Structure formats: C-alpha cells, structure tokens
Amino acid sequence: MNGKHITKLGFTGADIGLALAAATLRERAGAERDEILKELARVQRSPESYTGGLYANLAESLMAAQAEELLHDDDMLRPEPLDYRVWGRELIEPGALAQMNTAMRLPISRAGALMPDAHVGYGLPIGGVLATEGAVIPYGVGVDIGCSMRLSVYAAPAASLDARGAVGLLQKHTRFGAGVGWDRRERLHHDVLDDPAWHSQPLLRHLFDKAVNQLGTSGSGNHFAEFGTFTLPAAQGGLEPGSYLALLTHSGSRGFGAQVAGHFTRLAESLHPHLDASAKKLAWLGLDTQEGHDYWQAMTLAGEYALANHEQIHGRVAKALGEAPALSVSNSHNLAWKQEVGGRELIVHRKGATPAASGVLGLIPGSMADPAYLVRGRGQPDSLESASHGAGRQMGRKAAEKAIAKADWKAYLAERNVTLLGGGIDEAPQAYKRVEEVIAAQTDLVEVLGSFQPQVVRMDSGSEDI
DNA sequence: ATGTCC
Numbered sequence: 001m002n003g004k005h006i007t008k009l010g011f012t013g014a015d016i017g018l019a020l021a022a023a024t025l026r027e028r029a030g031a032e033r034d035e036i037l038k039e040l041a042r043v044q045r046s047p048e049s050y051t052g053g054l055y056a057n058l059a060e061s062l063m064a065a066q067a068e069e070l071l072h073d074d075d076m077l078r079p080e081p082l083d084y085r086v087w088g089r090e091l092i093e094p095g096a097l098a099q100m101n102t103a104m105r106l107p108i109s110r111a112g113a114l115m116p117d118a119h120v121g122y123g124l125p126i127g128g129v130l131a132t133e134g135a136v137i138p139y140g141v142g143v144d145i146g147c148s149m150r151l152s153v154y155a156a157p158a159a160s161l162d163a164r165g166a167v168g169l170l171q172k173h174t175r176f177g178a179g180v181g182w183d184r185r186e187r188l189h190h191d192v193l194d195d196p197a198w199h200s201q202p203l204l205r206h207l208f209d210k211a212v213n214q215l216g217t218s219g220s221g222n223h224f225a226e227f228g229t230f231t232l233p234a235a236q237g238g239l240e241p242g243s244y245l246a247l248l249t250h251s252g253s254r255g256f257g258a259q260v261a262g263h264f265t266r267l268a269e270s271l272h273p274h275l276d277a278s279a280k281k282l283a284w285l286g287l288d289t290q291e292g293h294d295y296w297q298a299m300t301l302a303g304e305y306a307l308a309n310h311e312q313i314h315g316r317v318a319k320a321l322g323e324a325p326a327l328s329v330s331n332s333h334n335l336a337w338k339q340e341v342g343g344r345e346l347i348v349h350r351k352g353a354t355p356a357a358s359g360v361l362g363l364i365p366g367s368m369a370d371p372a373y374l375v376r377g378r379g380q381p382d383s384l385e386s387a388s389h390g391a392g393r394q395m396g397r398k399a400a401e402k403a404i405a406k407a408d409w410k411a412y413l414a415e416r417n418v419t420l421l422g423g424g425i426d427e428a429p430q431a432y433k434r435v436e437e438v439i440a441a442q443t444d445l446v447e448v449l450g451s452f453q454p455q456v457v458r459m460d461s462g463s464e465d466i
Numbered sequence: 467a468t469g470t471c472c
Contacts, residue, residue: 255469
C-alpha cells in the first residue's frame with residue numbers, strides 16, 4: 001500500500017496522509033490491500049458512518065471539507081422558499097405557484113410576488129416578479145425581452161374610422177409573422193439603430209441586420225395591433241372625458257431579443273452546472289461578471305428596440321391618419337430593472353408584469369375581444385410596485401385548440417362586433433382568464449383610469465391560412 | 467416568443 005493507491009481513489013491534500021496512516025494500521029491488523037481500498041472508498045462516500053474507529057481522523061477531515069464546500073456552494077437552493085405575496089390566488093394554476101416557490105429558493109432571491117394573471121412559463125412563471133441581489137436571470141426576463149404595450153388615443157370619435165378603413169390601415173402599416181420584416185424600401189430609420197451598443201458585442205453585431213429588417217413589426221403569438229374605442233370617465237393628460245378612436249399594440253423585440261435570451265440562458269446554465277434540476281432554467285449571471293454586464297447591455301437594448309417597434313407602428317398609422325395622438329402611453333412588461341427595495345438596490349425581474357410605481361401609467365389588455373385597461377400604479381411595496389400584464393392564459397395553446405369550439409369563438413367576436421384579421425383559436429378570448437376578475441384581484445396595485453374595447457384586431461395568422 | 471440550435 002502506498003500513496004499511489006490512495007490518490008487513485010481521489011483523496012487529495014492532507015487526506016492522503018490520513019488515509020495512508022489508517023491503511024497502515026489496517027495492514028498491521030492483517031487486512032488485505034483490496035479490502036482496505038474498498039473500506040477507504042466507503043469512508044470517502046459516507047464519512048459520517050466512520051466517526052469512530054481508526055478511520056475517524058480521515059472521516060472528520062472529509063466531513064469538514066464537505067461542510068466547507070456547502071458553505072461556498074453558491075448554487076445551493078434554500079431549503080424553503082422566502083415568503084411572497086400572491087394576488088388572485090384562486091385564479092392561479094398550481095404549476096405557476098410551484099415555479100414561483102422554486103424561484104424564491106434561489107440563493108440570490110431577496111423578494112418576490114405573483115400577479116393574478118400568472119401561469120406556467122420557462123423558469124420564472126409568467127406573471128412572476130422576482131427581486132435578486134447582484135445577479136440577473138435571463139429566463140426571469142423571458143424569451144421576448146422588452147415585450148411591451150403602447151396606446152395612442154386620438155382626439156376623434158371612434159366612429160370617425162369605420163371597420164373597412166381600420167382594416168386597410170392595419171394591413172398597410174403593420175407586419176405580422178415569425179421571421180417577418182419590412183421590405184428594404186419600406187423600412188424606416190429609428191435612433192435605436194444608432195446605439196453604439198450594437199457594435200460592442202459579437203452577438204449584437206451579428207443580430208444587427210435582423211434587427212434592422214424587423215424594426216416596426218409585430219411578430220406572432222399573442223402580439224396584436226388593434227383599433228378600438230377608448231373610454232375615459234375623467235380627464236387625463238389633457239384629454240377630456242369621453243370616447244375616442246385609439247390604437248393599441250402588443251409587440252416585443254422579435255428575433256433579435258429571442259436570440260439574445262437564448263444565448264444568455266445557455267451561457268447562464270453552463271456557468272451553474274450544479275444548480276438543482278428544478279431551477280435549471282433560473283440560472284443567473286452575476287452583474288459583476290463580463291457575461292452579466294453583456295446580458296444587461298443586450299437586454300437594455302432589446303427593451304429599447306421593442307419600444308421602437310411600437311413607435312414605428314404608431315408613427316406609420318398617425319401619419320396615415322394625418323393626426324398626432326392626444327394621449328400616448330406605453331410600458332414594458334418583460335424586463336429587469338434596478339430598483340430600491342427596502343433600502344437596497346435589487347434587480348427586479350418582471351416577466352409578464354406591469355410596472356406600477358405610484359403614479360406610473362400602464363396598460364393591461366384582456367384578449368382579442370375583451371377590454372384593455374389604462375391603469376395608474378399605486379406603488380404597493382409588497383408587489384415590488386407591479387401589476388398583472390394581461391388577463392393571463394387559463395389554458396395552454398394546445399388545450400385551447402381542443403377545448404374551444406370554433407363557433408363559440410366566432411360568436412364571442414360577433415357579439416362584440418370585433419373584426420379579426422389573422423389570429424388563431426389558441427388566442428380565442430375563451431383561452432384567457434376573465435380580465436374583469438384579474439383587474440378586480442389587484443385593486444390595491446393599480447387604479448383603472450380608462451378602458452379600451454377592441455373593434456378591428458390584427459394578429460399573426462400562424463400556419464392556418466398561409 | 468422565435469424561421470423553434472449560431
């Protein structure tokens with residue numbers, strides 16, 4: 001028996017000497033080498049079973065090293081989630097609560113909240129708000145970085161644009177579909193394309209052309225552009241009470257943001273190989289690392305790019321109408337912000353949650369045929385100054401295709417006199433929670449200022465009618 | 467959400 005046999009078992013440092021000393025004692029007692037090596041392997045596997053006897057010194061050294069490792073294992077989940085508040089718990093599926101619980105066990109988590117539109121997503125649930133310290137979670141922001149809403153209210157009666165006119169404007173000035181961009185000669189410039197950040201990372205340089213191509217487009221899934229009637233009960237932002245023509249859009253950072261999200265999620269996962277499997281998609285990047293800095297820069301750019309998409313859509317329509325909007329409101333609902341929470345600067349992730357600091361305006365849409373609401377934040381600290389970002393799905397896309405009858409979907413639209421361009425049954429109003437209930441569950445988070453009833457809605461047609 | 471693996 002010599003040091004080679006010991007190191008071959010994987011012992012290191014002082015443990016080699018301790019193992020060798022114990023092995024010598026066993027040899028003197030007449031034990032065979034193979035037997036001793038098997039015993040050493042067992043001590044190594046479960047040192048807690050050998051705290052008495054001649055392997056005690058080795059066992060205690062191994063256990064001390066284990067404890068040290070745990071102490072420095074930054075990826076260990078807390079045994080129990082931190083406390084957090086849930087709004088509209090009765091509206092939320094168990095899977096979304098389970099995902100939020102996992103997020104609240106991350107060592108970097110400090111506070112969180114769940115909004116009443118919550119449902120299961122990748123990593124953090126949609127409708128999840130999570131405050132972390134010194135780190136950002138790519139999937140805490142989500143795939144569609146900077147996904148956002150914008151409303152333009154025109155000082156004109158809703159009836160001043162008929163359905164036919166609205167259809168024409170949407171078809172001419174919006175573009176939908178995965179991979180879709182504007183033709184070269186139709187593209188418009190925007191200051192976001194002059195941001196030096198595009199040239200600061202290989203990934204951003206690579207995605208620049210795609211971003212130029214897709215600027216001012218709407219994408220697919222639940223994204224939409226719709227004309228409707230905005231009703232304001234009390235004066236707001238220089239607008240008198242009344243009913244007005246309005247344009248509401250839901251769009252994000254398109255392929256650019258999706259690829260940023262994918263790239264940094266894979267990077268974060270690779271940097272946390274020992275993270276518990278349940279939290280794999282919640283892998284984070286330290287903000288004091290190059291990777292964390294790069295993500296923050298790319299995420300910020302994607303957030304600005306998404307808002308630029310809305311600006312171009314609304315700009316094209318305003319130009320066609322020959323009229324500037326009397327009221328404009330926009331908000332991002334998939335992003336991370338540096339925010340002071342309880343006297344500390346934390347990273348607040350809102351993944352499908354509307355910023356609702358005191359006095360801040362936001363938009364909460366219902367569905368293709370249900371009202372959207374203009375809201376004003378109440379700055380509730382327990383929600384980390386957040387509210388829901390919509391009604392939230394009550395069934396997945398595939399479940400919706402099975403459960404909802406096409407006739408019921410069409411009847412719902414007809415009853416509300418909604419004209420739909422594109423759109424699939426997976427986005428039918430019946431696939432969503434009742435937005436009125438979701439709004440009622442968060443009266444302490446936001447005040448409703450006005451409502452918007454969609455009338456002519458454009459969405460991606462998906463694979464259905466290509 | 468995204469031409470669903472840069």
